[in-house]
Every structure is written in structure tokens, then in C-alpha cells.
Amino acid sequence: MSEPSSAAIGLPRISKKETRRATKIAFFAWMIAVYDFILFGTLLPRISGTYGWDTSFALLVSTLVSVGTFVVVIFVGPLVDRFGRRKGMIITVTGTAVSSAATAATVGAASLVGVRSISGLGLSEQSINATYLNELYSLTEDEKIRKNRGFVYSMVQTGWPIGATVAAGFVALVTAIWGPDSWRIAFVLATIPALSVALICRRLRESPQFLAQRHLAELRKEGKTAEASRFAQTSGLSEQTHAAPLKRIFQGKHLRNTIVLSLAWMVNWFGIQTFSVLGTTVLETGKGIDASNALLLIVVSNLVGALGYLVFGWAGDRFGRKKVIVFGWIAAGCMFGAMLLGPSNEIFVMVTYMLGLFFLLGPYAAILFLQAECFDTDCRATGSTFIGAMSQPGAIIGGFILTGLVAAAVPFATAAFWVGAVGTVVSGLVMLGTRSVSTTGTFAAEEELVSTAPVRADV
Template sequence: MSERSNSNNESNPNKSSRSRRYIIYLTIIALAGWSMASFDFNLFTLTLPLTSKALNFTVAEAGAISGIIYLGQFISVLVFGPLMDRLGRKVMFQLTLLFSAIFTGFTAFVQNYIQFITLRFISDGSAFAELPTGLTLITEESKPKVRGILYGFVQGGWPLGVFLASAIYLILVSSIGWRGLYLVGVLPLVLILIGRRWVKETDRFNDLKKALKGEEQTTRFKTNLQKAKEFPFKQLFTDKSIRRQLIAVNSAWMLYTFSFVTTNVVITLIFTSYYHLTASQAASILLLSSAIGYFAYPIAGWYGQKIGRRNAWALSSIIMPLLAAVFLLTARPGDYLSVLIPYIPLYFFSNGTFASPGFMYVSESFPTRIRGTATGFTMALIAASYAIGGFLFYGVLTLTQSIYLTWIALAIILPIGALSILIGKNIPPSAELEEISW
């Protein structure tokens, strides 16, 4: 390998020049963006009972719609990832929310099933690309000892978005309807776009690009300049160690993600159709679960920093299916509390304890020259897995005509497969990025 390092920085060549104030700002703005991406997506989840009636689609068809939306996410992040490595992290950080804001507003005016699917395909696809862009920025700008914890707070934007969407749904849906909710969702997206004007390109990306353009003779951060000139996707699959790690993280993510549609996406329809709760009761369960579930992210970020993110992820692969089984055995139709109480810990472990260490593990597994491509590729496969999960929900429910059996297959059995993450390398939580893989 042809490696270069800047002799002026030999004492600490990997040190970031960013101030603590900037890192705090970046963490907050990334948290806000992911919260609004979650808010946008969960408007779809919360309004499913209303939109299904207004646009005339069934519970099973809702699962199929989820699958189509996730295909949009698959395409979006597959494109956004390499663009991060070519155009930069900052510009893609803005574009993700811009597209999401525009098409979220358009959703308020749909008149039929096809229009609804098309707009959510674009809007939710763009919103999902917020994850790899924010993740890459935080990973490259944070100090090793805190990057897992900081991203835990950012990733906690998902339940925060669920909480906000649930609260606004409960407060406003009776007065402005589901269409009005989509219009309300545009405003915070626009405000965050404005707030991102001070985001800077990462030192690692600038350093690499200057060297590739010949503007600098040496690089501050250790990298393989020869490989960096190759097409990003080619780099993912031609290096044996990178390819092996890519297979490890993606196989585990996919097996876990198959279950997520059942436990988190079409869950309001399960609450209303199988457990005979009202739409407001279903929304309140998500409200309470997400409020408590937020803390799973920083907590998992903390203990992932202690025991290693791969090991923290594997631990959740054992706990989450057990909690799904407890929910199935204790929740009773028509009994609000019997549904709420076991769902709260299930939400806690089916979201934050996977996502917080899991996504950071993905990002730090790959070198700067292809970090955007690698995280984008992983998010694309996760989105495809969501799509498969939606179609699996539709197929298993249609075949068995039983929510009970569908839950056993998709929420209990499949997530155990995420233990395959143990074939991935165990990364020291406080290692510099260039020491892990370059």
C-alpha cells in the first residue's frame, strides 16, 4: 500500500481541528435532522388507520405499501452514499432534508393510492438518507472516546421523532386531519435546513480530496491514495478484509431488520385491528414508548463504548426476541394496559439498543475514502430489508390469516439471526478511525 502522512502532524496526525462548541452544534443539528426524518416517516405509521380508510387499502396492503416505501429508501441511500465520497458530506447533508421537505408537503394533496405511494416513496427515501450522512459526519468529527456516545444521542432522534409525531397527531388530527399533519411536517424540516448553514466539511474528507487533486503532497490522515482513486463501490468488494466486514455487518442488519416492520411500522394497525384499541390509544402507546425509548440510544452508546459495539449489538439480539415473546403472551385484546406495559421494553430493545451501537459499528468499520459509500450501501440493504419485511408481513399474514403466528415468525424467530454479527471483527471502542481500517 502507498501511504502518506504529514510530517508536521506526526505527534498527533489524526487530531481533529474542530472546537468543542462546533461538535456540540453538529451533534444537535444532526439530532434535529434525524428526529425530523423520523417524524416524517412516523406520520405515515400514525396516520395509517386514517389514510387506509380515506384511500381504501387493507391492513395487508399497508404492509405492501411499507415495502414499496422502503424500496425508495434503498434507491436513495444507494445513490447518496457514493455522492458523499465524491461531492462531500456537507452538501448531501442538506439535500436529504430538502427533498424530504418538498415531498412531505405534497403528500397532503394526494387523491388516490398510487399518488400516496409515489410521494412517500420519494419523501421517506430522502429522509432515510439523513442517517448515513449524519452518521458519517459525527464519526469523522468526534474524538474516539466519545464518538459512540455522541452518536447515541443523535440516533436517539428516532424515538424523539416518534414522540413528536405522536404528540402532534393526538393534539391536531381532530382539527386538521391527516392531510394537515403532513403540511405541519414541512416547517421543522425547513427550519433545520436553515440551521445547517454553519455545518463544515470534515477534515478527513478535505484532506483526502486535496491529496487526490494534487493540491497537497502529503496527507494528514493515513489513507491509501491509490485505492482512493478507484470507483467507491469497486473498493468495497475488491479488498478482502473490507468485503468480509461488509458481509458480516449487512447479514446481521438484514436479519434483524426483517422484524422491524412488524414490531414498529404496522404496529398501530396491529394495536387497532388485533388488540381492538382505538387509534388514539395506539398513538398514545407510541408516545409513551418513544419517550422512554429515547434513553436506550445514549445508554447503548455508553455501554457500547465500554464492551465494544459488536458485543452490545449481539446482546440485543438475545434480549429483543425474548421481549417480543413476553409481549405476545401477556398482551390481551381490549386491555390497554396489558398492551402498553410489555410494549414499552420491547420498543426500548427493538430500537435504541440495536441502532446506537449498530450504526456506529458500521461507520467505524470502513476507511474514510469509502465511509460514505459503505454506510450508504448498508443503509440501502437495511431499506431493502424493510421492504422485504413489509412483503413478509403481507405474505405471512395472508397465508396464515393470523397476527399471532405472523408475530412469532417475524418478531421472535427472525431477530435471533442478528447474532451473526459475532463473525465481524471486534473493534476497540476508542481506536482512531485510521487504526481500524484504511
């Protein structure tokens, strides 16, 4: 793979074949990462049974896992901005395999918290693939993808509900074959697809933007200031790249969206932690649904959640990503509130839970693309991953509040309402403070250069 040369005009275009192959690989990478992440939440009641934990202690363990996950996620973005999107994809999916295998070998709460923290690599995969695909889509020769990038990316994001559905179905299958205490077998088997996808990720090629950014940094390091400036202009890159990426996202045009989006993610994960990660606990403990029916509800509801990604990806392209995110999260909180405060009739619970996940998960197809559009190339992965990492403080804070309320003898359904349903509504209101972005700035510069860029096979 050759480096961009200072004589090159613009950035090389990405062929239709390369664009679509990268999209497919990103989908499977994200689905497998979610599969491992949700597998833990789905099996938490079984793990608790093995170790004799009550609901309060199990929630504490889940919260401590979120602390470790946050520590891992926060460092991924700067590494990807330094070493590349391709390597980031490989490392995150490999981390998923390691997380699954290590979980099967745990012997108690301390070891479980330690090894599940590795799942932070898998969780950060969504921000990495959003960054990577954003850059590819802005330079692709496939006009349909360029004009409908939010909708196309929403297909990748359906990996969350599909991964969650596969995890729930897999748990049901493993439990039926080996019994309710077979959670270790489930995690061992989960390493196989993760390792397979990690190997497939090696077929990905680095994004032209990252290669150009790296070349720009080398020119500056060599003291070739004038040449670096010319190269930045012809490549559509920002010339203000002297600060470290983590510092850059808190400066100038990036500051407002970094703060607002981080806060929105944090509060929204009160709802994700409650209704998606701990979905089986909410249904079994909060609504009195038996274990087998709870798993069925998880499967059906996540299929509806997958449809939500497609709808919100499409709507974000046409009505604005910010607007659809605000609407979706407020609607999700209302649906979950109705489920928790309403009757325990299984039909009613299923309908409200399905609609809740539809409106809760769907907007992530829009927000991940929006936040990648907020940052310049040199800090794009750092910004997107940092914001995504704020999900874990949200899970931690929400988990502690939920644990505290349950420990104080508050009914689980009531606790889940105040933490999950109300938190989801608040996250939608926070999004109102986001500065709307469109295909302007860096992305506009990249796209404008496509028509003059030479077609290069080494991209």
C-alpha cells in the first residue's frame, strides 16, 4: 500500500466493490461485538445463580464491569487516530474474542469484573466503524451510498439488535442442550465467530483520509511547512492539527458538540443499561415474566429494534439527524414508562417493550454518523470514541442508582422507571443543545475533491 504523495491532487476514490465489502465486514464486526456484550447481560441471572448472588449484588457487579469497560474504551480513539482505522477494527473484534473466552474461566465477582472490562474493546467498535465508513462513504464511487449514507450505515447498526437477538436465541439453545448452568459453555462457543470476523477484518484497507493525515504529519515533522500546507489544501484536511486529538475535541468548533453529545450518551445509557443490557432482569423481576417468555420477548423486540435503525437512518438523511434523535428518545422513554407502570399482561408488555426498543436503539444509527461528521480527520476517531465512551459512566451512574433503589426496597419496576424511562426522555431533551451539522467542512472538502482525484487501486 503506497503512501499519498505531495504531488497527488485530492484524495483517491473508493470503488463500489471496496465500499460494499467494507460495509458488510463492519456489520458483522459490530454484530459480534454486541453479541458478546449482550450475552453477559442475558446470562447475568444464570451467573448470579451459580455464585449465589441476589439481584442487588448482581447489579453491583454489572456496574463495576461498566467502570472497567469505560477505562478501556477511553483509550481506543487516540490509538486509532494514530495507528489507523483498519488496525482499530482488527483490535476491537479480537478483543471481543478474548473477552468471551476469559469470561468462561472466571471464578467469582472480582475476576468477572476484570475480564469483562475487556469487552470495552468490542463496545468501541461501533465508533471505529462509524469513523471508517464515514470516510469511505465521502469518497466512494457509489453515488447511491454517498447520497444515502445515513440509511446505508443504519444497516450496519442493525448489528446491535440482531446481535442481541442472536445472543438471546443462543442462550436458549445452549440452556436447552446443557441446562441452566451452562453459561461458561456459551461464552466459550462465542469466541469462534469473533475470531472468524477478526481474521476477515484483515482484508480491509486503510481509509485515504487517514493515510493523507499521516503523510501530512510526516511533512510537518520533517519541517516541510509550506509543502504540508499545500498538501492539506489539496487533500481537504484541517491545517490546525498541532494539538493532540484528545485536546482538539475540546477546542473551537468541536467543543459544544463534544460536551452535549457526551452528556446525551451518558444519560441515554441509563435506558440502555436498564432495558437492553438488563432486559431479561427487567422482564423477569420487574414484570414477573417467566424466563422462557422473557427470552422470547427479547428476541422479538430486538427484531423490531433492527427495523428502528433502518427507519431512523433513512429519516436522518431526509429530516436531519438531530431532529429524529430527539423525537426517538423521548418516544422511547414514554413507551418504557407505559410498560413499567402498566399491567403485566404479556401482550401489553411485549408491544410497549418492542416500541421502546424501536425508539431507543434506532436513533443510534443517526447519532453515530452525526458525531463522526462533527470532527476533522485528525481527531475524528478520538471524538467519536470519546463520546461513545460516555455510555459507560452513564451505565455506571444508572447502575448505582438502580442498585441503590433496589437495595432500599423500592420495587424493581419503579426503580427501572425512574432510572431507565425518565433517563431516556432526559437524553432526548439534552440533544436539543447539539449544534446541527451537515455535509460541510471537512467532508465537503473531501467530496469536492473526488471529481479531480485519480482512481488508485492501492486504497
